Amino acid sequence: MHGNPSERAVINSMSQPFITIIIPTFNRAESLKKVLQSLDSLEKPDSIPIEVVIVNNGSNDETGSLLVREMERSRPMFFKVLVEKRRGKASALNRGIASAQGNLIFVVDDDVVVDPKCLVRHLECYRTTAFDAVQGRVLPGVDSEGRQADPQRLQEYNIPIVDHGEDICDIRGLTGNNMSFRREVFEKVGLFNASLGPGASGFSEDTEFSMRIREAGFKIGYMPSAVVYHELDTSRYGRAYNRLAQYHKGQSSSLYRHRSIFLNIVPNLFANSFRYLFYRILGDCQKSYKTEGRVMRYWGYLMASVKKKADSDPGR
Numbered sequence: 638m639h640g641n642p643s644e645r646a647v648i649n650s651m652s653q654p655f656i657t658i659i660i661p662t663f664n665r666a667e668s669l670k671k672v673l674q675s676l677d678s679l680e681k682p683d684s685i686p687i688e689v690v691i692v693n694n695g696s697n698d699e700t701g702s703l704l705v706r707e708m709e710r711s712r713p714m715f716f717k718v719l720v721e722k723r724r725g726k727a728s729a730l731n732r733g734i735a736s737a738q739g740n741l742i743f744v745v746d747d748d749v750v751v752d753p754k755c756l757v758r759h760l761e762c763y764r765t766t767a768f769d770a771v772q773g774r775v776l777p778g779v780d781s782e783g784r785q786a787d788p789q790r791l792q793e794y795n796i797p798i799v800d801h802g803e804d805i806c807d808i809r810g811l812t813g814n815n816m817s818f819r820r821e822v823f824e825k826v827g828l829f830n831a832s833l834g835p836g837a838s839g840f841s842e843d844t845e846f847s848m849r850i851r852e853a854g855f856k857i858g859y860m861p862s863a864v865v866y867h868e869l870d871t872s873r874y875g876r877a878y879n880r881l882a883q884y885h886k887g888q889s890s891s892l893y894r895h896r897s898i899f900l901n902i903v904p905n906l907f908a909n910s911f912r913y914l915f916y917r918i919l920g921d922c923q924k925s926y927k928t929e930g931r932v933m934r935y936w937g938y939l940m941a942s943v944k945k946k947a948d949s950d951p952g953r
Contacts, residue, residue: 655685656756657739658714661692661721661729662747663836666699667781668868673707675751681713682757688715690736692729694836695722725836726813727829734823742823746814749865750778758863759817762805769822769855770847772808773815773863775799780869792926795873795882801859808859809851813843815865826853830893838892839885845893876926883930887937891945898942906935 658676662669669691681687691707693700704718721732734742743759745751755773762771775798777786786794799812813834826849834842850857872878896902909931916925 655739656687656741656743656760657733657737658687658689658743658745658756659692659730659733659737660689660745660747661694661726661733662696662700663694663724663726663729664696664698664700665747666696666703668748669700670703671750671868672745672747675749675753676714677712678753679751679755680753680757682760685760686715687713687756688717688738690717690719690733692719692721692733694726694729695720695724723831725831725834727831727834727837727842729836730813730842731828731831734828737820740820741817742820743817744813744815745865746867748868748870749775749814750868752864752866755815755863755865758860762858762860762863763817763819766805766858767856768807768858770811770816770818770850770857771863772799772811772857772859773817773865774801774859774861775812775815776864776866778866778868780871784869786869792923793874793876793879794869795875795878796867796869798867799859801861803861805861806859808857810847811843811850811857814867815863816843822850822853822855826850826855832892833889838889840882841886841889841893844890848893876929879926879930880933883933884937884940887934887939888941890934891938891941894938896938898939902935902939902942906932906939909935 660669660672676689691704693704708716708718717736719732719736721729730744741763743756759771759773762768777791777794777796777798779785791798797812797814799815801808826846829842830845832838833845834840847857909928913925913928913932916928
């Protein structure tokens with residue numbers, strides 16, 4: 638933890654600081670640096686203590702040395718670095734949550750820039766609504782050269798964009814790069830499923846957790862003015878990445894969703910395949926791009942389900 642002995646004594650004397658910011662990270666030193674720089678500009682209510690918990694998920698780039706330097710800096714927030722050796726974002730999040738002292742947990746990814754008002758807008762949403770978990774808006778940021786996204790080609794950047802409009806509203810699911818929770822949520826529904834998400838199945842740790850939140854009777858809300866900007870990574874551009882990502886999303890979904898292969902997966906696979914061909918014939922690039930992703934997602938679910946059945950067949 639950053640700070641002198643007297644600072645550490647202060648935080649240890651607090652049974653529950655109000656806000657814990659958790660950032661899981663793996664091999665994104667340059668991106669993480671930008672996230673931490675954006676936290677320096679956060680608007681912070683003076684009366685509410687804040688701790689920042691960085692969970693290094695076994696990085697072998699410059700992340701470790703960056704965090705050593707960051708721990709030496711003076712900042713208005715308590716700063717703590719943890720190491721989680723078990724690979725996977727969900728495992729890193731669970732390590733951070735287990736260490737968190739706050740009664741409000743705010744999670745951001747290591748490849749976003751946080752708007753200065755993001756944190757106070759999350760707080761405002763809790764103060765003015767009955768939501769137990771809050772999703773903020775996620776908009777495209779810039780690439781490593783500072784270039785902005787082309788608004789006409791947003792899908793092709795393959796980043797998670799979350800924009801439900803300008804009004805606070807109920808939503809069904811969370812996207813893990815700008816979300817917050819009351820501590821009671823974790824106390825009732827448990828932690829993230831470590832078999833899901835980046836570093837494990839690839840995706841869906843936030844989707845599966847959202848399902849458990851709703852099943853437990855909690856409410857999820859959307860706060861449009863709580864904004865982060867997702868970096869643009871050229872390695873993620875285009876159809877090839879989209880096909881692979883959607884295929885892995887389908888595989889991940891098969892681990893926690895139980896859909897009928899013959900009544901749901903196969904019919905949807907064929908229907909979206911025909912739609913994809915139709916849009917390609919029409920020359921509608923955006924719709925064909927999106928539909929191709931659906932095809933790959935259903936295909937991934939089907940292949941994972943077939944493999945699961947084969948692996949469980951005692952006759953093999």
